[in-house]
Amino acid sequence: MGKMRVFDVSRNKLDSAIPPELFTSWAELTQLRAQNNSIAGSIPAAIGNATKLQYLRLAKNRLAGKLPVEVGRLASLQALELAENFLTGPIPNTVGNLTALVAMALFSNGFTGVIPPEIFNLTTALRIIDLSTNRLEGDFPAAIASLRNLYGLDLSNNRFSGTIPSDLGSRQFLTIVLANNSFLGEFPMAVCQQHSLQILDLSNNQLHGGIPGCLWDLQDLVFMDLSHNIFSGDLPASAHPNSSSLESVHLASNNLTGGYPVVLKGCRCLTVVDLGGNCFSGTIPSWIGTHNPLLRFLILRSNAFHGSIPRELSRLSHLQLLDLAANNLVGSIPTSFGDFASMIQPRNELNLRSKAQQRILDGHVDFMYIDRIGISWKRQYHTFEGTAALVAGIDLSGNHLSDEIPSELCNLESVRFLDLSRNHLSGIVPKEIGGLKMLESLDFSWNELSGSIPPSISDLMSLSSLNLSNNHLSGEIPSGYQLRTLADPSIYSNNFGLCGFPLNIVCSNGSNSTSALIGGDKDSQELEILSWFYSILAGLVFGFWLWFGVLLLFKPWRYAFFHQVDHLQKKIM
Template sequence: MGGMASLSFLDLSRNNLSGGLPPSFAGMSKMKELYLSRNRLSGTIPPNWPDLTVLYLHYNSFTGTIPTEIGEAKKLRRLSLLSNNLTGMIPAEISGLPGLQMLHLGQSCLTGPIAPSLGNLTQLVILVLSFNNLTGMVPAEIGSLTALQGLDLISNQLEDLHYLSLASNNFVGTVPSFASFPLSFCQLTSLDILDLSSNQLSGQLPSCIWDLQDLKFMDLSNNALSGDVLASANSNLSLESLHLANNRFTGGFPSIIQYLKMLSVLDLGNNFSGAIPSWIGSRLPLLRFLRLRSNMFNGSIPLQLLQLSHLQLLDLASNDFEGHIPRGLTNLTSMIQPQTEFNMRSTMHHQILYLETYEFQEAIALMIGIDLSGNSISGEIPTELTNLQGLRFLNLSRNHLSGTIPANIGDLKLLESLDLSWNELSGHIPSGISELVSLSSLNLSNNMLSGEIPTGNQLQTLADPSIYSNNFGLCGFPLSISCLNGSSIQTLDRSKEFEGIYVFYSIIAGVVFGLWLWFGSLVFFAPWRISFFYYTIGS
């Protein structure tokens, strides 16, 4: 056989072949696919296979170490040495196989740590290292294997599996385990970070997921998980960042969250209904980022939110909230002072992973903000809101807010985005708005504002007239309506126009009233109606 130098494909699997591979096999230099699995072959694995793309030697009795020369088979795509008696370490040379898609090294006697260089195998789809004697920590570089669909590390002596990210794949099935992934996540008790976001996972989230006491970051967003979020008897959870957005969960605000006392980031977007529980202020004292947008939460915005003194992002957009904006916003002390870069980094920890996937691409820059848009909130904008001088963005659009824009709006020196559109605000635009020197996005359209638009500083760069549209009393730049003595010429013209229209409609109303009085009499008084009928017939 070794003399068949041109042989490129050989399949002798599933026989009862025994003994070692003859040395003459080294002469098969053109061999591309070699299948010798499920035999009783023994001895060592030949070192040189330069053109090999597939090597299946699983379920045999090979001994010795994995030859380091395997790293010279640059065309290798699939390597399976599963269930042999191999010893020694996984050679680092394997990481030099750029096209490797499958690596089965399970059920042997391999020892030593998992080489961080395995993270270089960017084409790897299946990695099986189970049932060995591997030691040390699972390298974080494994998380760089973005094409990975199957990972099996069970039954080793690994100290910890701290980080597991399988995000943005096409995994299907249910949690805690699913197709192509043989582990149960509930058994990975040393996990710090679990990211299964942007897959196709479905079914109910099991309560055992909350028993991972070391877990700090969990992202299950953008899947098809459904049902209620079940609670757990474990009340000693250390989770700091939780993301369940964009699933198909039902029911109200998950009760398990009240036990996550270390929680800093909470994202429940596009899932739940009901009211926000009153315990949110007392049970989550460290909360910094609260994102509940695009749910069906209703009722008033709970006053208990004002107990969250560390809160930097409050996003309640696109819900069914009503009532007024709560008074006492100055209790949100983390929104009063701007956050320095050092402070942000020291408090972000695992949140940085969240920020990289947050729908606002500017989230790192716009670290502090309030979004209450798309609700049914009424009343005036509280004046103490202008005390939150650390705000980077403020969105109160698409509500039923009335009254005037707070006169001290210019105190929000760091504000970069302001949206008050689609409300019922009236009066003048405060001149202090021109003091917002960082403003890059403004929308005051679809209100009842009047008077001259303030000018100066950053406002002069906002030249799109649509940001003031449908405010019929406004004049000045960037509108094409000029102002006279601080008031709108158009306003004067419109006053005359409205006066004429008033007279016109008054005449019409008089005529209509007269006709209604006459014909109404015919309708309600039968004798008149009968007389009018005979009179008409007689005529």
């Protein structure tokens, strides 16, 4: 055992502390693999004795306490992987002594303080730095320019501030993720020098100014998220309009202007486009339906787009989410929207592509990214992360759409939400509405709909959010079993012709329910029998008074009647 070189106990159910003797007894140890357990306690200071250690993999455990300064004695260490534990305190400066270090993965812990400047002395070997999801702070270290061989940098979900340096050092970046910090300044032009870049996430910072055209010329870029910043201006065109690899473009919640970005016309691999919450204007181009054939999520909400909705969007056979809410769109809803293939049959895969790979050390390293899809869901705004592929629906609310709701929309059996509220839609609620078998949220409020609520709405067994208020609907409210769970009367308010549960308005036939209930037909039969009984009784009473009333009122008839009775009695006697 004294010559133990590789000790691999990963993916077990170990829950005790790491024995210090492990590092003193096994002086020849080169690999310690104990990731994916429940190992508790702290990392012993004796780890400094394992000077031949090359791989230290303790990720996904329950380790706590500080990272001991003795780790700096591991001169042969190539992989330091302590992610997803409960480690706290500062990252020790002695990490700068690890001159052979290739990958540093300390993400999802509780490290505090600044990044030790000594880390940037590791100019030769270091390829990956992932310090995301900690409590680190301070300015972006300009010394990063010394790391000329860096492939991956992830500082997201920390408390960093200041500007992003104009020189990032390496020209080999595959991924740059700086999201959810407080970085200031303009777009870092050094990004445009990264011709191998696949993942760029600068979202949720305070960056301002324009988005440069050179960004769209990065032909290997797959994922771009610049959302929730203060970027402004129009999006420039690309110098290579037909060679983009972009699959996901997130530019939501900025101050971007101009028309729908023409630069996206050459992105034939696009699956996600989120431009919501900007100042885009003009019409929605029809070429989206032909030039972005793989599009699955199109989010243009809260802009200033006008004109009609192009029917060519229905050519997007993969589209599962269409969000055009809060614009100035007019005209009717295209009937061809009932042809969205991915809203008719649900997709099989659970999620979108979410990683890029690079071979480093003894295997492939996955650089992960998550597509975040923000939608208005059941009257609240939700962000779906990691489960975006399960989201399917249409939101056209807050526009100026008119005419009737196309019955063809009821072909979309796999949609989970349908929001057409706050428009000028007229006509009836489609009687085929019950065909939306997976529907969970339905909102037709604030329109000019009339007629009755179709009984088939009772077939929506997954419906948990409904709003039909502020229309001109009339008649009894259907009372299917699922509808009985929606007891808030406000979902039907300001429809002055409606009656029945959950409104405190009894319908004119004395029933608060419709034939949608099992007992509806039985109640109707009992009412018919009761009416027939009272009709016979009324006839008997009327006949009685017709004859005996005459005898009572006319004296000669009364004498004649009783004379005949006496005569008949004498014959019988």
